[in-house]
Amino acid sequence: MHLLPALAATLSPPVMQARTWLEGVNFPPERPLLNLSQAAPVAPPPPELQDAMRDALRDPATHLYGPVLGLPELRDALARNIRNHYGGQIAANQIAITSGCNQAFCAAIASLAGPGDAVILPTPWYFNHAMWLQMQGIDATTLPCGSDMLPDPDLAATLITPATRAIVLVTPNNPTGVEYPPALIAAFRDLARTRGLALIIDETYRDFHSQDGAPHTLFTDPDWDDTLIHLYSFSKSFRLTGHRVGALATNPARLAQIEKFLDTVTICPTALGQRAALWGLEHLGDWLAGERLEILHRRAALQDGFAHLSEWGLKGCGAYFGYVAHPFAMDAAELAQKLVTTASLLVLPGSMFTPTDDPKGARHLRIAFANADCDGIAELTQRLGKLDL
Missing domain, CATH: 3.90.1150.10 (Aspartate Aminotransferase, domain 1)
Structure with missing residues (x-):
């Protein structure tokens, strides 16, 4: 075999x-x-969200293919949510809805790197990120965290080679739980921008951050999407793990390429999960x-x-x-x-x-x-x- x-x-x-x-x-x-x-x-999910999902099942559109990049109303609602949470500007055409946040990461990498390229991952790493890079023949360049479990942008700078395409951060971190300070996140953004790399930030656990308000200021940069690729998940926030609903934010030109990947892999995210995520954004803030x-x-x-x-x-x-x-x-x-x-x-x-x-x-x-x-x-x-x- x-x-x-x-x-x-x-x-x-x-x-x-x-x-x-x-x-x-x-x-x-x-x-x-x-x-x-x-x-x-x-x-x-909470009972009221389950009720909303039952109602969605009665809508014939729930059972059909939808847009590859996700329901327009969900993309718009998430853009509004990000603006409210972080400040700055982001529009629906900078967002794709994906079949879980893992797929968002895979789609981002598919637009950036291929065999022989390299991506910097702080260690300890989220194992699915390392697994996807290995499957694609992409070098996972390890960036060992210090005793405080924080990665060092100065050390990261020494690891960049002509093959490097991106730096990945997960905050709050999986597996360590550590929340990266805003200044550290900004330093990695500056490093990535200066060296012509993408900065991929996975904020799957954003909604459980100990800090009230925005955990960083990256979205207040009017040119954020020239460097930042932001990943998010509805799975943990609204208990929708089995429905696989995540999201990716970047510039529209990159999304046009990512759309090819998503269309080939899943065609579209599940309509029921997207409608549940939309209802959650609109009704479950408290x-x-x-x-x-x-x-x-x-x-x-x-x-x-x-x-x-x-x-x-x-x-x-x-x-x-x-x-x-x-x-x-x-x-x-x-x-x-x-x-x-x-x-x-x-x-x-x-x-x-x-x-x-x-x-x-x-x-x-x-x-x-x-x-x-x-x-x-x-x-x-x-x-x-x-x-x-």
């Missing part, structure tokens, strides 16, 4: 791999499984604000819990994530599997977010607390404190 070598060499989906660790394991009633592996809410406060409470609970675990180190915490340095001699991949049977905990090892030759991955774990309330987080830290491995 012939397989494309670049695809065969790409790592397997980490979350799916971690789920296999649960096979055949029986969890005692007094210590049920805490699944902290995936950054996706398992609760359904509900989403409450969701954000709950996530901030969980963040505080995780910080408080690890403050009492002196041998552990909470390196980053925000959005849905905590990134922790563990105190054991074993590799994080081995530790993560042992935690399933010894503590009924499912978390991901840092090695799933780093290149195979990066020793830092072996020292860290990612905790995704989207589906753990404050009591569950307290239970997590209590179990970690009792470990005897």
